[in-house]
Amino acid sequence: MRETALFILLTAVFNITTADNNDGCQALNFGHGSVACECNATYCDSIGRVRLPDPGQFLQFLSSKAGSRLLKSQGQFQKNSTGAALRITLNPNQKYQRIKGFGGAMTDAAAINILSLSPGAQDQLLRQYFSPDGIEYSFVRVPMASCDFSTRLYTYADSPGDYELQNFTLADEDIHMKIPLLQRAQALSARPLSLFASAWSAPAWLKTNGALIGKGSLKGKPGGKEHKSWAQYYIRFLEEYGKYNLSFWGLTSGNEPTAGQMTNYSFQALGFTPESQRDWIALDLGPALHSSSFAKTRLMILDDQRLLLPHWAKVVLSDVQAARYVHGIGVHWYFDHIVPPDISLATTHHLYPEYFLFATEACAGWNPADRGVRLGSWGRAEDYAHDIIQDMNNYVTGWTDWNLALDPNGGPNWVKNFVDSPIIVNQSKDVFYKQPTFYSMAHFSKFLWEGSQRVGVSMSHSTVLKISAYIRPDASAVLIILNRSDEEVQFEVWDQTLGFLLGNAPPHSILTLLWSRP
Numbered sequence: 001m002r003e004t005a006l007f008i009l010l011t012a013v014f015n016i017t018t019a020d021n022n023d024g025c026q027a028l029n030f031g032h033g034s035v036a037c038e039c040n041a042t043y044c045d046s047i048g049r050v051r052l053p054d055p056g057q058f059l060q061f062l063s064s065k066a067g068s069r070l071l072k073s074q075g076q077f078q079k080n081s082t083g084a085a086l087r088i089t090l091n092p093n094q095k096y097q098r099i100k101g102f103g104g105a106m107t108d109a110a111a112i113n114i115l116s117l118s119p120g121a122q123d124q125l126l127r128q129y130f131s132p133d134g135i136e137y138s139f140v141r142v143p144m145a146s147c148d149f150s151t152r153l154y155t156y157a158d159s160p161g162d163y164e165l166q167n168f169t170l171a172d173e174d175i176h177m178k179i180p181l182l183q184r185a186q187a188l189s190a191r192p193l194s195l196f197a198s199a200w201s202a203p204a205w206l207k208t209n210g211a212l213i214g215k216g217s218l219k220g221k222p223g224g225k226e227h228k229s230w231a232q233y234y235i236r237f238l239e240e241y242g243k244y245n246l247s248f249w250g251l252t253s254g255n256e257p258t259a260g261q262m263t264n265y266s267f268q269a270l271g272f273t274p275e276s277q278r279d280w281i282a283l284d285l286g287p288a289l290h291s292s293s294f295a296k297t298r299l300m301i302l303d304d305q306r307l308l309l310p311h312w313a314k315v316v317l318s319d320v321q322a323a324r325y326v327h328g329i330g331v332h333w334y335f336d337h338i339v340p341p342d343i344s345l346a347t348t349h350h351l352y353p354e355y356f357l358f359a360t361e362a363c364a365g366w367n368p369a370d371r372g373v374r375l376g377s378w379g380r381a382e383d384y385a386h387d388i389i390q391d392m393n394n395y396v397t398g399w400t401d402w403n404l405a406l407d408p409n410g411g412p413n414w415v416k417n418f419v420d421s422p423i424i425v426n427q428s429k430d431v432f433y434k435q436p437t438f439y440s441m442a443h444f445s446k447f448l449w450e451g452s453q454r455v456g457v458s459m460s461h462s463t464v465l466k467i468s469a470y471i472r473p474d475a476s477a478v479l480i481i482l483n484r485s486d487e488e489v490q491f492e493v494w495d496q497t498l499g500f501l502l503g504n505a506p507p508h509s510i511l512t513l514l515w516s517r518p
Contacts (some may be wrong), residue, residue, distance in 0.1 A: 025069045028433070034065045034378035036424070036433040039128070041120030044434075045069065046133050047446060050514070052476055058501050058515035061447075063439040065378040065508035070439055075501060077515070082502040084492040087460035090479070092471055092517075094456025097349075099470065100358065100398040101194060102445035103139030104129070104422070106185075109149035109412050110404040111177035113425040121430055125423060126181070128434065129404065131188040135442040138191065138450060139249075140182065141360060141400050144199035144237050145171065146212075147255070148267040148417045149403055153212050156237065160205040163229045168236045179244045186246075191450075194249035197237060198303055198360070200268035201260075202230050207270070215263050217271040222279035231284040238294050248294070252303035252330045252360060253277055253285065259304075267415045274308075274315035277301060278322045286325025303330035303360050307339040310348040317352050330360035331396070333387050341394040349395035356397045362387065363402035364437060365410060365420030372410040372418045378508060380420065381436030385482045385510050388444055389468045392454060401441060405432065443512045447478045465489055465505060471517070479513040481505055 024045040025037035037045055047070045053059050062071040081087075104110075114122055128134040145155040150173065159167040170179075186193050201212040206226050209216030220226040238248055253272075260271025272280070281301070289295060301316050302308060309331070317323045329348065345357055364380035365372050374380065388399045403421045410418030422438035425431075449472050457469035457479070466482040483489055483505035493501045497518050505511055 025067075025434075027067060028376070030375035032374040032377040034376045034381075034436055035067050036376045036435055037069060038431050038433055039121070039124055040431045041118050041124060044124050044128060046128065047072075047135065047442065049132050050446065052474070052514070052516050055516050055518070056498060058513055060503065061443065061512045061514075062506070063381070063436070063443065063510045064506050066506065068509070070442060077495070077498045077501050079499045081494075082492040082500050084490050084502060086463055086465075086489065086491040088467060088479070088491055088493045089458045089460075090469055090477060090493065090495045091456030091458060092477075096454040096456075097356070097395050097397050099392075099448045099450060099452040099454070100356070101138035101450050102399050102441060102448070103137040103141065103194075104401040104404040105141040105143065105361070106178050106182055107143055107147060107149040107403050108151065108173045108177065109406060110421075111173065111181050112151070112412060113405040113407055113427070114181060115177060116425060116427040117432065118430050121432065123184075125405065125425075125432055126185055126188055128423070128438075130185045130193070132190045135438070135446045136190070137193075137445055138189075139194045139196065139398060139400055140185065142178065142182070142195055142197045142248075143255075144197050144234075145201075146173075146268060147200040148413050148415050149411070151412050151414055153268065153414070155201065155203045155212070156240075157203045157233060163225050165229065165232055165236050168233070168240070170240050174241075179241070179246065182246055183244065195246065196250035196252065196298075196300070196360075197234075197248055198252040198255045199234070199270070200255045201270045202233070206230060212268045214265050214269070215271060216260055216269070217276065218280070222276065223283040227280050227284045228288070231280070231288040234285065235288055235292050235294065238292075238297065248297055250298035250300060250327070251289075252300045253281060254303060255361075256304045256332065257302075258308070267417065274312045278316040278319050281316065281325055282319060282321035286322065290325065298327040299325055300328040300330040300358060300360065301326055304332055305335045306331040306333075306341070306344045307335050309344040310351055313348050313352055313355070317355065326355060328356040328358050328397075330358055331391075332360065333362035334366060336387060336390070341390050345391065345394035345396060357391075357395050359388075359391050359396050359399040361400060361402050363419045363421065365418070373406065373408055373420050373424055375408075375424060375433055376436065377420075378436050381440040381510070382482065382484050382508065384437050384440040385443065385480075386466060386484065388440075389466045389480065389482055392468050399444065401437075440510060443480055443510045447480075447512050447514060449473060452478065463489065465491070476514060476516050479511075481511040481513070483507065483509050483511075
């Protein structure tokens with residue numbers, strides 16, 4: 001009620017109006033704190049295409065625990081201060097990293113769930129993620145062969161001793177599921193999608209433990225036949241996907257290399273230390289990519305927890321031979337609470353500013369204390385927004401979610417490592433549910449175009465709000481604000497070229513503000 005009352009007050013005083021509001025969420029409450037929005041073959045709420053407001057005006061998009069989902073309103077800048085206790089000042093002359101984009105992963109599980117829907121509902125789901133009327137994901141992570149979110153264990157080269165990879169073959173999961181869906185997503189997108197690939201495990205016969213799972217690394221040494229075959233495996237993957245007119249923006253050097261160093265690790269993994277990853281890149285993977293037709297494909301190291309930084313980056317990037325083949329550093333979010341972002345991310349950026357930082361995997365529901373799907377969980381939406389703002393404010397250039405879609409159990413997953421997803425598919429009803437985390441992602445992916453640049457922002461005093469500011473390539477401004485507290489926070493934003501705008505962050509809400517600048 002307080003959210004509604006204050007909105008009415010602001011409407012009366014500062015000429016804020018709802019405009020072209022497409023907040024038609026078919027809300028369902030599953031008892032997890034907020035609502036999920038149900039979609040089917042013929043209906044789904046959509047933000048639509050967002051156009052810049054007239055000069056001197058701003059747009060606001062609000063999502064909240066109370067049930068708003070990208071609720072759109074419009075207001076006017078004022079010449080004089082509004083008198084709000086908290087002033088947020090935009091400092092566009094302080095320039096930081098440029099944004100690459102946002103997205104999710106087309107795992108086997110995601111593809112299985114999407115394809116379990118009727119053709120109309122499939123199209124609806126893909127439009128929500130990729131079309132100009134949806135939230136406009138620009139990145140898709142693609143697992144190379146199986147991971148835990150598969151229904152079976154496989155690689156593309158399971159013939160023992162096939163060092164030349166003569167029997168390398170994409171799986172049915174690629175040919176009949178992932179590739180067709182990626183092609184459809186690309187057709188819906190207004191711009192080329194940036195695909196990047198990550199491998200979970202080398203074929204068992206190339207590994208020290210003779211298995212896809214558990215503790216195991218590549219046989220032999222960097223520069224040897226096993227390491228060279230594994231490097232060529234990446235090239236063959238890119239070649240085979242290329243036959244389907246799918247090219248890759250990037251690769252990671254392997255998903256979570258520390259997992260393969262753990263005894264009795266329960267699903268697919270390939271162990272590397274920073275030293276062995278450095279040498280494999282320097283002697284095998286880097287030269288293989290450089291001498292192929294994929295020399296411009298971006299290579300990201302680590303693809304693991306940020307607590308490993310800056311040490312992992314120092315080991316790999318201090319080596320001239322390895323560093324010449326590397327473009328960026330991939331990080332996962334799972335243990336972000338252990339190490340502050342300035343110590344890991346910002347320190348790494350300042351040490352190696354020419355290499356971009358990119359968040360390559362995150363999901364809710366992974367923690368054993370709060371496992372699996374929670375339909376309507378607003379706390380998880382806040383966790384997403386908090387981590388994205390924290391990452392971006394510490395030089396990360398983009399953020400990739402994990403599975404694009406899962407079933408109500410959080411799978412399928414062959415090892416029962418069930419988690420949550422921004423979209424949950426209910427095959428029996430031919431519907432899907434857009435979780436609060438979907439809208440959390442939207443507050444970033446819809447508005448922060450590729451090439452947007454993070455800029456300075458300052459507050460007149462300490463605040464519970466988490467804030468990040470950007471100038472887009474068209475010179476418009478984007479301000480993203482997270483309020484995780486139980487109290488509403490009134491604020492004013494000062495843009496010295498336009499004046500002041502009055503805003504309000506309701507309890508447990510995410511706001512995106514957008515305006516043109518002279």
